[in-house]
Amino acid sequence: MARHDERERWDRTMRDAHYLGSVGLVGKALRYVGELDGGEWVALIGWCTAAFQCGARERWIGWPEMLMRRRLRFVVNNARFLILPEARVANLASRVLGLNLRRLSSDWEAIHGHEVLVAETFVDPRRFTGTCYRAAGWEEIGLTRGFARDAGRYVEHGNPKRVFVRMLRKDAVRRLRDPAAVVEKESPMAKLKLDGRRTTKLMQLMVRIPDPRDRKGRWHSSLCLLSIAVCASLAGAKGYTAIGEFAARLKQRERKRLDCRKNPKSGEYDAPSEHAFRDFLNAVDVDAVDAVLAPWYQSLQPGHKKAVAIDGKTLRGAERDGKKVHLLGMLIHGTRIMAAQREVGEKTNEIPEAKRLLENQNLVGVVVTADAMHTQTELAKFLVKEKKADYVFVVKENQPTLHAEIAEWAKEGPFPPSGRND
Numbered sequence: 001m002a003r004h005d006e007r008e009r010w011d012r013t014m015r016d017a018h019y020l021g022s023v024g025l026v027g028k029a030l031r032y033v034g035e036l037d038g039g040e041w042v043a044l045i046g047w048c049t050a051a052f053q054c055g056a057r058e059r060w061i062g063w064p065e066m067l068m069r070r071r072l073r074f075v076v077n078n079a080r081f082l083i084l085p086e087a088r089v090a091n092l093a094s095r096v097l098g099l100n101l102r103r104l105s106s107d108w109e110a111i112h113g114h115e116v117l118v119a120e121t122f123v124d125p126r127r128f129t130g131t132c133y134r135a136a137g138w139e140e141i142g143l144t145r146g147f148a149r150d151a152g153r154y155v156e157h158g159n160p161k162r163v164f165v166r167m168l169r170k171d172a173v174r175r176l177r178d179p180a181a182v183v184e185k186e187s188p189m190a191k192l193k194l195d196g197r198r199t200t201k202l203m204q205l206m207v208r209i210p211d212p213r214d215r216k217g218r219w220h221s222s223l224c225l226l227s228i229a230v231c232a233s234l235a236g237a238k239g240y241t242a243i244g245e246f247a248a249r250l251k252q253r254e255r256k257r258l259d260c261r262k263n264p265k266s267g268e269y270d271a272p273s274e275h276a277f278r279d280f281l282n283a284v285d286v287d288a289v290d291a292v293l294a295p296w297y298q299s300l301q302p303g304h305k306k307a308v309a310i311d312g313k314t315l316r317g318a319e320r321d322g323k324k325v326h327l328l329g330m331l332i333h334g335t336r337i338m339a340a341q342r343e344v345g346e347k348t349n350e351i352p353e354a355k356r357l358l359e360n361q362n363l364v365g366v367v368v369t370a371d372a373m374h375t376q377t378e379l380a381k382f383l384v385k386e387k388k389a390d391y392v393f394v395v396k397e398n399q400p401t402l403h404a405e406i407a408e409w410a411k412e413g414p415f416p417p418s419g420r421n422d
Contacts, residue, residue, distance in 0.1 A: 001107060002031040014044055018082045019127065025079055028112045030104075034096040042087035043096045046080035047104065049073070050120060056142030056163040057120060063177040071176050076108065078121035093132035101136070105168050117172035122161035130162055138164040199257060203227060205292050212283040220272045224259040225280045228272065230293065231258070240281070244274030287342075291360070294340045307333040307367040310357065310374060312350045328353045330361065333369070350374070355382055363389035372396045 002010045010031050015021050025031075027049025034043030050072055051057070057075070058068060083093050105115045122144060123130040130140060146160040167173060175181045203223060211222035232246035248271050250258070255269035263270050312328045328350050329341035342357045344350055354374050368383055368391045375393040383389045397403050 002033050006033060007031065010044060013041070013084070014046070014080055014082055017084060018080060020080070026077075028073075028108075030107060030111060032100055034092075034099075036089075042084055042089060042092060044080065044082045044084070045078065045096065045100055047076050047108075047119075048079045050075035050077045051122075054120070054144065054163060056144065057165065060141045060165060061118070061173055061176050067177065067179060073114065074117045074176060076104065076116040076119050078119060081121070091135070094135035097132060097136035097138075101166065101168065115168075117168055117176060119166045119168060121164050123164060124159065125162055126159070130164055133164045133166075136166070138166040140164050199227075202230065202296060203259065205296055206230075208292050209288050210285060212285065213280065220261055220270075220276055220280075221259055222280065222284075224261070225272055225277060226284075226289070227258045228260075229277060229281060240274050240278040243277045244272070247271040247273075247277070290340050294361070306365075307369060308363070309333060309369045310354055311371065312344060312373075326350075328357055330357055351376060351379075354379055358383070358387065361387075363387040365389070367392060370394070372398065375399065375402075 010033065025046050025048035029046065029048040032045040032047075033041055034045070036042055052072075061068075063071070081093075081097070083096075089095075101119065104119065105117070109115045119138075121133065121138070123133065130138070134140070140162055142163050143160040144163060146158050147156050206223050206226045209222065209226060211218075213222070228247050228250070229243055232243040235246060237243050237246050250260075250271055252269055255271055256262075260269040260271060262268070309331045310328065311331065312326060326344040327341050328344050340357055340361060342353050344353050350373055354370070355378070358368070363383065364387070366389050368389050370379075370391070370393055372394040375395055380391055380393070383391050395403050395406055
């Protein structure tokens with residue numbers, strides 16, 4: 001892999017010698033240098049996050065869209081490949097590709113935390129035939145439609161590319177398209193045991209959340225419904241059915257601890273049904289729940305809250321007044337804990353909601369990460385001056401002046417200026 005002190009030379013060489021020039025590799029990336037025994041550079045290879053959509057690839061793998069969205073990160077894109085003009089070695093391109101592919105997945109896992117299973121690349125037929133890829137064992141599977149993704153939109157450029165793919169292990173396609181296949185490791189969230197002390201603390205917090213139901217007809221207390229729902233979620237339950245099944249499996253002593261109602265006829269503690277959870281959780285004040293539970297969730301793994309990410313998601317299958325529900329959430333890095341979230345209203349967007357989401361959070365000494373949408377001066381000042389936090393924002397070409405300034409700063413040496421070469 002290219003070392004940190006070789007990055008500037010790699011970018012400069014690619015910019016000067018490759019017909020597409022050198023642009024920032026999208027998402028996660030790795031850069032490689034091919035050298036002769038004497039250290040002479042003869043080839044450069046750049047890998048990055050896979051194309052967001054590619055019909056030929058999707059048909060070749062045969063995965064449904066739901067799986068594709070979840071497992072696309074296990075596909076890696078060969079975005080740049082350059083044989084330097086002065087290199088004079090027979091079969092150099094296919095040999096470099098072959099050697100690189102042997103180590104690509106392990107390197108990706110070491111740097112980015114997970115393996116990759118399939119490599120893809122797009123070859124411009126006006127310039128190349130893809131001979132070196134075929135020689136290295138790649139398979140041509142079709143053409144692109146001639147569109148490029150720009151700032152979230154697809155723009156037609158009228159130049160379809162040949163699509164080549166290469167499996168990095170024999171069962172790669174089966175693992176990607178089989179819903180039952182184990183592809184990814186669980187997030188590095190520590191195992192959690194809700195002992196008596198933690199359960200008692202949870203119950204004490206839950207009583208602060210208002211019960212939205214009419215007093216008549218209540219069989220299960222709000223404390224019971226909320227406590228079981230939280231415990232089920234921590235155990236991995238997703239959806240009302242899973243929460244109901246979790247409740248049904250609780251033992252009598254567990255039901256008693258979680259405030260289940262004692263049936264006067266049978267003398268046993270009854271667990272709420274799926275419908276009880278559905279009705280209650282759809283009516284409860286989610287902001288009140290977040291305000292009470294966020295500090296408790298964060299206390300479960302205090303060592304993790306060094307960095308948080310803010311990101312927005314549109315909920316599948318959830319609608320209000322015929323329109324999709326969009327949420328903005330704060331996720332603690334290295335865990336599956338959503339520490340806070342807000343619904344983004346129809347008459348606003350994520351940008352003003354980000355400040356409202358964070359204003360009640362303790363962020364002293366925390367690094368806040370966000371995508372390019374939130375690269376806003378007002379939010380940056382809010383985080384640094386009011387919350388005493390740091391931030392890492394993405395800058396894209398939709399902010400041309402800032403993007404150009406950063407590109408110029410990066411040419412001058414390690415970035416940021418205080419960075420070290422080692």
